[in-house]
Amino acid sequence: MSRSIDLAVIPGDGIGQEVVAQGLKVLNAVLPQDVKLETKEYDLGAQRWHRTGETLPDAELEALKNHDAILLGAIGDPSVPSGVLERGLLLKLRFAFDHFINLRPSRLFPNTATPLAGRPDIDFVVVREGTEGPYTGNGGSLRTGTPAEVATEVSLNTAYGVERVVRDAFERAAARPRKKLTLVHKNNVLVYAGHLWKNTFDRVAAEYPQVSTDYLHVDAATIFFVTQPERFDVIVTDNLFGDILTDLAAAVSGGIGLAASGNINPTGAFPSMFEPVHGSAPDIAGQGKADPTATVLSVALLLRHLGYEAEAVRIEDAVSADLAERDGVATRTTDEIGDALAVRV
Amino acid sequence: MSRSIDLAVIPGDGIGQEVVAQGLKVLNAVLPQDVKLETKEYDLGAQRWHRTGETLPDAELEALKNHDAILLGAIGDPSVPSGVLERGLLLKLRFAFDHFINLRPSRLFPNTATPLAGRPDIDFVVVREGTEGPYTGNGGSLRTGTPAEVATEVSLNTAYGVERVVRDAFERAAARPRKKLTLVHKNNVLVYAGHLWKNTFDRVAAEYPQVSTDYLHVDAATIFFVTQPERFDVIVTDNLFGDILTDLAAAVSGGIGLAASGNINPTGAFPSMFEPVHGSAPDIAGQGKADPTATVLSVALLLRHLGYEAEAVRIEDAVSADLAERDGVATRTTDEIGDALAVRV
Ligand SMILES: CC(C)[C@H](C(=O)O)[C@@H](O)C(=O)O
Ligand SMILES: CC(C)[C@H](C(=O)O)[C@@H](O)C(=O)O
Numbered sequence: 288m289s290r291s292i293d294l295a296v297i298p299g300d301g302i303g304q305e306v307v308a309q310g311l312k313v314l315n316a317v318l319p320q321d322v323k324l325e326t327k328e329y330d331l332g333a334q335r336w337h338r339t340g341e342t343l344p345d346a347e348l349e350a351l352k353n354h355d356a357i358l359l360g361a362i363g364d365p366s367v368p369s370g371v372l373e374r375g376l377l378l379k380l381r382f383a384f385d386h387f388i389n390l391r392p393s394r395l396f397p398n399t400a401t402p403l404a405g406r407p408d409i410d411f412v413v414v415r416e417g418t419e420g421p422y423t424g425n426g427g428s429l430r431t432g433t434p435a436e437v438a439t440e441v442s443l444n445t446a447y448g449v450e451r452v453v454r455d456a457f458e459r460a461a462a463r464p465r466k467k468l469t470l471v472h473k474n475n476v477l478v479y480a481g482h483l484w485k486n487t488f489d490r491v492a493a494e495y496p497q498v499s500t501d502y503l504h505v506d507a508a509t510i511f512f513v514t515q516p517e518r519f520d521v522i523v524t525d526n527l528f529g530d531i532l533t534d535l536a537a538a539v540s541g542g543i544g545l546a547a548s549g550n551i552n553p554t555g556a557f558p559s560m561f562e563p564v565h566g567s568a569p570d571i572a573g574q575g576k577a578d579p580t581a582t583v584l585s586v587a588l589l590l591r592h593l594g595y596e597a598e599a600v601r602i603e604d605a606v607s608a609d610l611a612e613r614d615g616v617a618t619r620t621t622d623e624i625g626d627a628l629a630v631r632v
Numbered sequence: 633m634s635r636s637i638d639l640a641v642i643p644g645d646g647i648g649q650e651v652v653a654q655g656l657k658v659l660n661a662v663l664p665q666d667v668k669l670e671t672k673e674y675d676l677g678a679q680r681w682h683r684t685g686e687t688l689p690d691a692e693l694e695a696l697k698n699h700d701a702i703l704l705g706a707i708g709d710p711s712v713p714s715g716v717l718e719r720g721l722l723l724k725l726r727f728a729f730d731h732f733i734n735l736r737p738s739r740l741f742p743n744t745a746t747p748l749a750g751r752p753d754i755d756f757v758v759v760r761e762g763t764e765g766p767y768t769g770n771g772g773s774l775r776t777g778t779p780a781e782v783a784t785e786v787s788l789n790t791a792y793g794v795e796r797v798v799r800d801a802f803e804r805a806a807a808r809p810r811k812k813l814t815l816v817h818k819n820n821v822l823v824y825a826g827h828l829w830k831n832t833f834d835r836v837a838a839e840y841p842q843v844s845t846d847y848l849h850v851d852a853a854t855i856f857f858v859t860q861p862e863r864f865d866v867i868v869t870d871n872l873f874g875d876i877l878t879d880l881a882a883a884v885s886g887g888i889g890l891a892a893s894g895n896i897n898p899t900g901a902f903p904s905m906f907e908p909v910h911g912s913a914p915d916i917a918g919q920g921k922a923d924p925t926a927t928v929l930s931v932a933l934l935l936r937h938l939g940y941e942a943e944a945v946r947i948e949d950a951v952s953a954d955l956a957e958r959d960g961v962a963t964r965t966t967d968e969i970g971d972a973l974a975v976r977v
Contacts, residue, residue: 363820369819369820369823369826369830370819370820370821370823370826373820373821374820374821374823378821401749402748402749402750402858402859403747403748403749403858404746404747404748404749404750405747405749421766421785421787421821421822422821424823426787426822426823426824426825427824428824428827428828430791431827432831433791434791434792434795435791435792436790436791436828437788437789437790437791438789438790438824438825438827438828439786439787439788439789439824439825440766440786440787440789440822440824440825441784441785441786441787442766442771442784442785442786442787443782443784444782444783444784444785445781445782445783446775446778446779446780446781446782447779447780450779473872473875474714474715475708475714475715475718475719476715476718476719476723476766476767476872476875477766477771477785478714478715478719478769478771479771479772479773479783479784479785480771480783480784480785481714481715482773482776482783483773483781483783485714486777505875505876506875506876506878506879506880507879509854509876509877509879509880509883510879510880510882510883510888512880513747513748513858513880513883513884514747514883514887527818527821530818530821530850530851531850531851531854531876532854533851534851534852534854534855535851535854535855535857535858535880537855538854538855538858538859539858542859543855
């Protein structure tokens, strides 16, 4: 195991700065003395775009490649046209670094808020494809702005891209106690992409007889997310369905303030990137109101990815213990939550 | 107002037959003496496909055109490859009859089950586009079944198609007490289709100053569906997002057993089609366990569409009263629920 971590940090917009600071605080606290942590901050996001018109210049993309991993806060601001930063920065990174595994665990910690009655036992992970589907920017519009406009969006799916994420999901399912994997798609309507996904899934399933499998249409999956979320263990799905389902998953399992994610390239060819699922929340930015827990949990995923399993678990346990005591405690600031977690790890 | 109704009935598969029978029972009970109801049943669905290989022959499509409206039970059976009946029958009807308004109201009736703690006050309607988006069957696959396979799905969106559904949604919002319309899309990623939707929405909004408007990404919308569903009044969205959101909406507002829908062509050029949102549920088919309420509520939408507003309201009130008393009552059969509703109207 490498005893040094060279981390790129992209705080980004809105609450990004605040939550990333707490993530780094906890990272520093949890790392053993002998692990050298170097961090380099990249000034990317809305302010940079307003100043220079750049979202992610080639030189910075190149520089980012040399880090062991990336910690990202949040991207997006109402002052920037929708799509500019999302596609020019966030998705550009996911695609350039071939982050084909978008890992999004959901777990309902004790004492945390859920809108669901009966507090079901939620502990599943969504393996969202990260480099294909309707996210490829493959579309266009004709006669734009006229009554004769036609606009298209193309979902691109390849055997190569589907098989690697499906295999990864089977590996993850096989390593968990319940060993259950659910494919979510909409193969009764999106028959071409759907058949590719389903056939690949069924073929790979034959190699994992110990994993029990299941298929759900995405619409039906949303029903089970609220009526029976305990039925899920690992879910594998495409980029867009994964986007939708993981926000819903976050909502039912403690809220978007606790949802961590990793954009992972398991081959190690490029650095993987870890970020909270939540956005930049400009309405509460700079007020110390943001919950940094999702970022701290993303740091745990980062550590696990880099081989620091014990440290990842220490963070997760710290969050669990902190949440258990948060109940009834007066609201704390971003900084106070970060401090509390740093002390616990 | 026409004092006769010429209704096509497609019971379809699984529980379709049982629930449609109750829908017709209540329809017969609610109609004034002087309204002549004629029904003609069409044998379409899985059994027909197994027998003849046909999903919807031209002759029957032609014949269906001559009815005032269509009542459909449910389509789909595990014995038929996924997509065959969905695309060859259900979607074929929606497209052939240009059902560009897919109307899906959600209301949490008193005493009904919801997985949400706190029983929020849910009363909104989703206006789902019905003839475009990723539902057009526009896609394909290359090198199918090989490791070099590429599969695409194309979402098609036209100014013509988007504007007519957006206008319809503004009209509906303007007619409701809260006068609020939310556009749901994913315009930070699907920028071409997203801009067409958003620009059209903003342009039409200027004609409805009395309607307050709002935009949400589809992922964020799923969060509000479970944390704050009372914030919604009318929602307008594309075909696929509407599919996903309305199953979730059904789940939080009493369950899929209560969710009604109308596939509407407001121009009257073709018959509109009314169906429960639920599927054919083959696991409980033929056992008298299916709740026919969603079909009965779809009959109310059908009556409203044909101009029988008072009768539609009588059905909705009957359902409301029945649900209020269902609480704690021993489970009733499909037939018993139909009888109870028929008596009440
Ligand atoms: C900001 C947006 C482009 C992004 C996505 O759609 O992937 C976000 O919603 C997410 O889930 O990380
Ligand atoms: C059966 C399927 C094709 C259909 C759809 O996706 O529209 C269904 O889910 C619905 O919502 O009516």
